[in-house]
Amino acid sequence: MKRPFKTRVKTLTIDGMAVGAREDETILELAQANGIFIPTLCHLEGVHDIGACRLCLVEIKGTSKLLPACMTYAEEGMEVITDSERLLTYRRQVLDLLFSERNHVCAVCVSNGHCELQWLAEKLGISHVGVPYLYPQLAVDASHSFYVLDHNRCILCTRCVRVCDEIEGAHTWDVMGRGVECRVISDLNQPWGTADSCTRCGKCVQVCPTGALFSKGKAVAEMTKKREFLPYLQLMREGRK
């Protein structure tokens, strides 16, 4: 990205630590640069942020609203809190709702042990889900020659949608419906294998945080994902400019 001649620097505090930020830096980027952990799910470095999962909510002095760190830019004099009882409660609730909305049966999932949702639940100390499960009847689309989409594990983070649109340029995926009826779809809500726009590049599979998208032939716990391509592609693109 080309920066203006002089980037104005903002000074603020995160969890009491004084930090300097560029004005185009989000609180999430700033926190990560300073070694402060903020949980995220929909955020994916290299594509646009959409603030969908609400896991990265932080407190900012002077407002009672919680703001998503991935969508909030650093401002002069801000006092950001990334870790508190209140935040932990909300973050756990977000995860609770994600688990209850689909069928996340980790024990039989291809991503068991390599799943971001599972990892976060452990990290935030979730031992049981506090809301009733919905147990929806959901399909598994195995029509693609290389990959599988299992709606039971999808958390609608839209990483697949954004990477396929912004990086691959195919825009095979989108989301249909609204509310609890939302589903990730390929082309005209047709079997993935019949979607002409798909180039079979596999980017969506690699960035999916859960076992919703995986390579064919993977058994329980076998699906690990490779993400290095994204920062690499980004660097190559910047170099070309």
Next chain:
Amino acid sequence: MPLRNEKVEPPSDDKRWRIVQATMQRNGFERDGLIETLHTVQESFGYLDDDSLRYVAASLNAPLSQVYGVSTFYHLFSLKPAGRHACVVCLGTACYIKGMPALLKEIEKRYGIKAGETTADGHLSLLTARCLGACGLAPVAVFDGNIAGKLDMAEALNRLQEMTTVATEVESVREA
């Protein structure tokens, strides 16, 4: 690939496609005109089928999945032809509290369809709305454009019976 797909052929030589084309033209065949174009298709044909979605997508250079996503996000668009008669039941807060869920369930059972569906004979489409702005009359439903308030089971089934019988009569006249 051409940049502006003004020359994409409509799915059929139906004259109504000209109206759709005019809408797209007005928006310079830009993707921004997607919702307006879908409105025009919906108004002209009564629903959006796969052919029309493909046509609109190709004309506006919009991804198929995005066009499908938009079509299923707004309640105003429907992907299936509507029945000859429509019953819209309100599931807004007031109507919900005044017992509409039970009424709806009964109607669904009687006609063998779920909300959002049309009977196999194409006579009746059952739709739901979120508050029709007549909460004082809750529970409220609209039968072919006629609003009915303080609805009870007997009245609702009566109205539906009337609508569908008229349909059958029209049918038999047509067949005769």
